[in-house]
Amino acid sequence: MSRLAIIGGTGLTQLEGLKIVKRDTVTTPYGRPSAEFLTGDLYGREVIFLARHGNPHSIPPHKINYRANLYGLKQLGVEQIIAVAAVGGITSEMGPARIAIPDQIIDYTYDRKHTFFEDQDDPVTHIDFTYPYSQNLRTGLIKAAAKANIQVSPLGTYGCTQGPRLETTAEIRRMERDGCDLVGMTGMPEAALARELGIDYAALAVVANWAAGKTEGEITMAEIEQHLHKGMADAGEILKQFIAA
Numbered sequence: 001m002s003r004l005a006i007i008g009g010t011g012l013t014q015l016e017g018l019k020i021v022k023r024d025t026v027t028t029p030y031g032r033p034s035a036e037f038l039t040g041d042l043y044g045r046e047v048i049f050l051a052r053h054g055n056p057h058s059i060p061p062h063k064i065n066y067r068a069n070l071y072g073l074k075q076l077g078v079e080q081i082i083a084v085a086a087v088g089g090i091t092s093e094m095g096p097a098r099i100a101i102p103d104q105i106i107d108y109t110y111d112r113k114h115t116f117f118e119d120q121d122d123p124v125t126h127i128d129f130t131y132p133y134s135q136n137l138r139t140g141l142i143k144a145a146a147k148a149n150i151q152v153s154p155l156g157t158y159g160c161t162q163g164p165r166l167e168t169t170a171e172i173r174r175m176e177r178d179g180c181d182l183v184g185m186t187g188m189p190e191a192a193l194a195r196e197l198g199i200d201y202a203a204l205a206v207v208a209n210w211a212a213g214k215t216e217g218e219i220t221m222a223e224i225e226q227h228l229h230k231g232m233a234d235a236g237e238i239l240k241q242f243i244a245a
């Protein structure tokens, strides 16, 4: 069976149910990962968990060392990653607490270390990224959601912004015109780095709020926390069914 890792984001700093058997503080040629890699038993399967923003949550999205995180997971033999991510909902289906399994990404980030192929000695390498998420893992997550009786959006385009600020109304309007259904700040370069390392990667996106300008008023952290509470409980059920299968 492939070695599976779960990367947790906002609202998932600790993975409930994980019986931890090993803690690895890994060093990589790219620096230090966000936190210890926790290996343990989750519903009978060995899983490695990493808190993307650190534990406690202290690293903002643009400061995450994505290369160290992904390289560290590769060093531990990981072949599959499910990334859990909080997002804002842009299109009508993507209301708060909804879960989506995106199939596409648009990258609006800048100034992030986004590739392993940049040294003079490296051959020039252009990975294929036509389908940024693993179809195999996406299908598994969609089936797991059906088994858990949780309605999810089986498709969606994740737009990744630089953060840490939230977006303006005009930025969200532009992203919607571009075809984005969801907005988050960590999907890239995480997904591309996984592909560069040959690790299968899919995301469980949990909608925390309507994106900027989609409702009257401003976005509050209280609203985000409330919706994430429900959304993360559902994400946990989906992961449980995914592992059971």
Ligand SMILES: CSC[C@H]1O[C@H](OP(=O)(O)O)[C@H](O)[C@@H]1O
Pocket (backbone or CB within 6 Å): 008, 009, 010, 011, 052, 053, 060, 061, 084, 085, 086, 087, 163, 184, 185, 186, 187, 224
């Ligand atoms: C207002 S919460 C924004 C924060 O939450 C998301 O984190 P993650 O993708 O790690 O769950 C988003 O990308 C931002 O980093």
Ligand code: HPA
Pocket (backbone or CB within 6 Å): 086, 087, 088, 089, 161, 166, 167, 183, 184, 185, 208, 209, 210, 211, 212
């Ligand atoms: O509205 C948002 N924008 C960007 N990232 C997010 N993560 C949760 N909500 C949002």
